Amino acid sequence: MYELEPAALRPGSTIKFIAPSSLLRDVEISTGIRFLQKQGFKVVFSPSITHASPTSFFTTGDYLRKQELENAFKSDDVDAIIALRGGAGAIDLLSIIDYDVIKDHPKIFVGYSDLTLLQLAFLKKAHLVSFQGPMFIDLLEKDNSILTYNWDTLLKVVKDGEMLELKNPAETKWAKTVIEGKAKGTIIGGNMSMVSLIANTEFMPSTQNALLFLEDSDVPSWMVDNILTSLVIRGIFNEASGVFFGEFPHEAIDRMMSAFNPTSYLLEDLSVDAFVTSSISDVIIDILTKKIKKPSFIDFSCCHGRYITTVPIGIQAELDAESSVKMLEKAVD
Numbered sequence: 001m002y003e004l005e006p007a008a009l010r011p012g013s014t015i016k017f018i019a020p021s022s023l024l025r026d027v028e029i030s031t032g033i034r035f036l037q038k039q040g041f042k043v044v045f046s047p048s049i050t051h052a053s054p055t056s057f058f059t060t061g062d063y064l065r066k067q068e069l070e071n072a073f074k075s076d077d078v079d080a081i082i083a084l085r086g087g088a089g090a091i092d093l094l095s096i097i098d099y100d101v102i103k104d105h106p107k108i109f110v111g112y113s114d115l116t117l118l119q120l121a122f123l124k125k126a127h128l129v130s131f132q133g134p135m136f137i138d139l140l141e142k143d144n145s146i147l148t149y150n151w152d153t154l155l156k157v158v159k160d161g162e163m164l165e166l167k168n169p170a171e172t173k174w175a176k177t178v179i180e181g182k183a184k185g186t187i188i189g190g191n192m193s194m195v196s197l198i199a200n201t202e203f204m205p206s207t208q209n210a211l212l213f214l215e216d217s218d219v220p221s222w223m224v225d226n227i228l229t230s231l232v233i234r235g236i237f238n239e240a241s242g243v244f245f246g247e248f249p250h251e252a253i254d255r256m257m258s259a260f261n262p263t264s265y266l267l268e269d270l271s272v273d274a275f276v277t278s279s280i281s282d283v284i285i286d287i288l289t290k291k292i293k294k295p296s297f298i299d300f301s302c303c304h305g306r307y308i309t310t311v312p313i314g315i316q317a318e319l320d321a322e323s324s325v326k327m328l329e330k331a332v333d
Helices: 030-038 060-072 099-104 114-126 136-140 146-158 192-198 221-233 249-260 265-292
Strands: 013-018 042-045 079-083 108-111 130-132 176-179 182-191 210-215 240-247 298-299 311-315 316-320 324-327
Touching: 013 060, 030 042, 030 136, 060 079, 060 099, 099 114, 108 114, 108 146, 114 130, 114 182, 114 192, 114 311, 114 316, 130 146, 136 146, 176 265, 176 324, 182 240, 182 311, 192 210, 221 265, 240 265, 265 298
Parallel strands: 013 042, 013 079, 079 108, 108 130, 182 210, 210 240, 240 298
Antiparallel strands: 130 311, 176 298, 182 316, 316 324
């Protein structure tokens, strides 16, 4: 697969935030702007970030979001494009985007969740390497150490051009080996639900010799089983060389538990760990060991988790099932 690597960020580069998916409500954006300006970047926003469509799922109509996306790529004044947030709506753009615009004006494109759809289509249709990494919504992280880790890791990849060993930070839990071994291939994937929507369509890159990467949030264990089994049936894992899974947090449950008195830590452990997190891990491990049978690990810190380790989509890497993925090439030019 031919890869088109975007130009690296430079000191003083302009980052444009666009809203191809859902909107942010009642958020003070100045905090995020100041954070990036302190790092020496210029910040601009697409007009639609203040809009709300009649459905309330996303910001504005399909063609305006398509136009803002393409204009961001075409603009000589924009060096990197980062999504406002995920949510819903990106799938409506897949069949109307002019992918020649993306191919002729390659730029850093960062997002995760719903943005997985665009990133996989960019790789398939325009050969563009993109990045599962922190979005504008993640600038609202209140823990400064987590915020710094998330954005420093992104900048090491897209600004400094480092070939990182992608692994969980020491401050969080260890990833867990499922099937031992090592494997090389192209990193393909992102949000599991989004991958399942376009698997075996014209917008899904080939998974031959791929390192498949999947994560999700607010998905019950029975649905994880259904989606993964569906991907198995459709042959998505057949020619892959390795697999790694991110975290599967349940933000709705976390919000509910935050309403309890802090002394209810035992209730939190029982509700979240025993009945949600563990059951999802059990489902993934069962499918990996019985149906996929590739070198693999789970619980990689990324995307919907609070620690967001940037994952370049479309580059060559080596998976070590002990818990890491080593980049074998730079992701920027």
